[in-house]
């Protein structure tokens with residue numbers, strides 16, 4: 692059993708903020724922020740609030756104070772770094788190794804030393820994520836079983852018209868990410884806008900679950916999807932092409948892993964490249980690392 696270190700100074704940062712922080716970190720990680728070609732389903736008939744009014748409503752609904760939140764000098768250091776490493780029996784556990792490692796190319800970071808020392812900057816040697824220590828027992832006891840069942844069985848993401856609630860609620864001039872994934876995947880894992888039948892560009896994929904302390908009890912959850920920029924999803928005539936997209940995603944996978952990979956069938960003619968190294972330009976079910984590096988262009992379609 693691992694516990695989060697007790698805080699010594701109180702600051703109130705609610706779980707909602709953490710959830711948003713983790714989700715955005717994960718989603719934005721693979722997305723280009725100015726990729727706004729997907730229909731965002733903004734309901735223009737809804738009067739749009741200003742950013743400051745929106746922020747005030749968030750503060751009121753979640754009992755938070757943005758100016759206090761902004762005082763955390765190191766919001767980039769997640770609560771996981773404050774995990775208590777000694778259990779009740781003084782036995783040491785090392786959850787830090789899941790994130791602080793000797794990175795493999797193309798990740799140049801080597802911060803293995805953080806596994807064995809608490810070298811946090813002095814001003815945040817206490818745990819600033821005080822929301823972890825708030826006892827919510829009273830609030831919890833007020834929620835009945837039927838209320839929670841209704842809650843989990845009702846979508847708080849999509850409206851009855853299959854539009855994305857939060858995308859509509861965000862102010863019109865919102866500069867950040869406006870959720871545009873419908874979690875409506877076809878048999879190939881491509882997310883489809885149920886209203887237009889178009890691909891949103893998001894794709895689900897199998898991945899090895901990542902260790903860490905991203906448990907719902909810690910205010911986190913995750914979903915990992917990928918979306919490449921529009922030029923990786925269209926052919927040379929700027930027409931959306933799942934074949935081009937599959938090709939480019941497979942190449943991205945090989946480039947991230949820096950090795951040969953097995954893949955779904957991909958059309959080598961799209962970039963005129965013998966990806967599997969069998970001497971024929973046809974269909975490849977694997978990408979051979981050396982052959983990929985011999986290709987004139989790594990990518991197919993408009994990105995090629």
Ligand code: HEC
Nearest residue numbers: 767768769771772774786787789790805808809810811903
């Ligand atoms: C879920 C991933 C994750 C886990 C698990 C994790 N860390 Fe971190 N840690 C980060 C990230 C992200 C940062 C901020 C970026 C950076 O400095 O690398 C960070 C930053 C830090 C820093 C600040 C480094 C600096 O440059 O100021 C320290 C110290 C640290 N972690 C210690 C730990 C310790 C000790 C543990 C285990 C008890 C731990 N971390 C577990 C992700 C993690």
